Amino acid sequence: MSVKIESLTKIFAKQIEEGTLTALDNINLEIKDGEFVSLLGASGCGKSTLLRIIAGLEIPTQGAALFNGERIEGTSPKRGLVFQEHTLFAWLTVRQNIEFAAKATKRLNSRTEISNWLEVAGLTEFADNYPHQLSGGMRQRAALVRALAVSPEVLLLDEPLGALDSFTRMHLQDELIRLWKGRGNTMVMVTHDIDEAIYLSQRIVVMSPRPGRIAKILEVRMSYPRNRAVGDFTALRTQILKLMDFAQDVQEEYTI
Ligand SMILES: Nc1ncnc2c1ncn2[C@@H]1O[C@H](COP(=O)(O)OP(=O)(O)OP(=O)(O)O)[C@@H](O)[C@H]1O
Ligand SMILES: [Mg+2]
Structure with missing residues (x-):
């Protein structure tokens, strides 16, 4: 598995006024097999757009997005996407939602x-419940498991x-690591939570807004499970805050 983004630019037509909006500007990024990468940045910096391009739901204006060396054209069960809002089918139970995805992609029957x-997602007891009968955390887990159940190469x-x-979030972060370690698939996660990015990922792609650019790619070399309270963790958090212009007066440079 490999994902390669080459000199990628995405320009949208503005919705109301005249003109265009550059959502992504000259993005270059290579994601390796089995890697956990986070895309981190403020609202509107193009994170979802980049993810949707990798999923095959949007096409680049310039440059290319490649999956296993081939230009991405359309969606594929090899590239599973969990949307910003969970998208379980309201009229199917948890089990039926998972069965539906699995059958649709002929992955597992x-x-x-x-x-x-x-069982893995702790949803056995709620397998026959409908989405509206679940807590928010359970819905998120069900959506996650539905995406994982079709064995995508990249999630x-x-x-x-x-x-x-x-x-619930911290609990699910641990679950996500467990699922990823167990399956060994590649994870590309969008977040605007700095601690979440540090806690989960091996590399953090810090993006800056308008136009969306890669400000820096940071490697996180701490072993799992990570401790949010240790110096390496907090030093990295400070470095990212500084990169994102939230901590201008911090002088030291950290490398971890
Ligand atoms: N289909 C579209 N048509 C026009 N503009 C769009 C479209 N999709 C996204 N945009 C614009 O592109 C920019 C990036 O949007 P995107 O959804 O990728 O941001 P984001 O980083 O995911 O933000 P958030 O953290 O709020 O989810 C925004 O300014 C948005 O208005
Ligand atoms: Mg988004």
């Missing part, structure tokens, strides 16, 4: 396998834990 997935996550309270 047995009830036992689906039961295993439900594209658009703020998968966005709408959760901080405790």
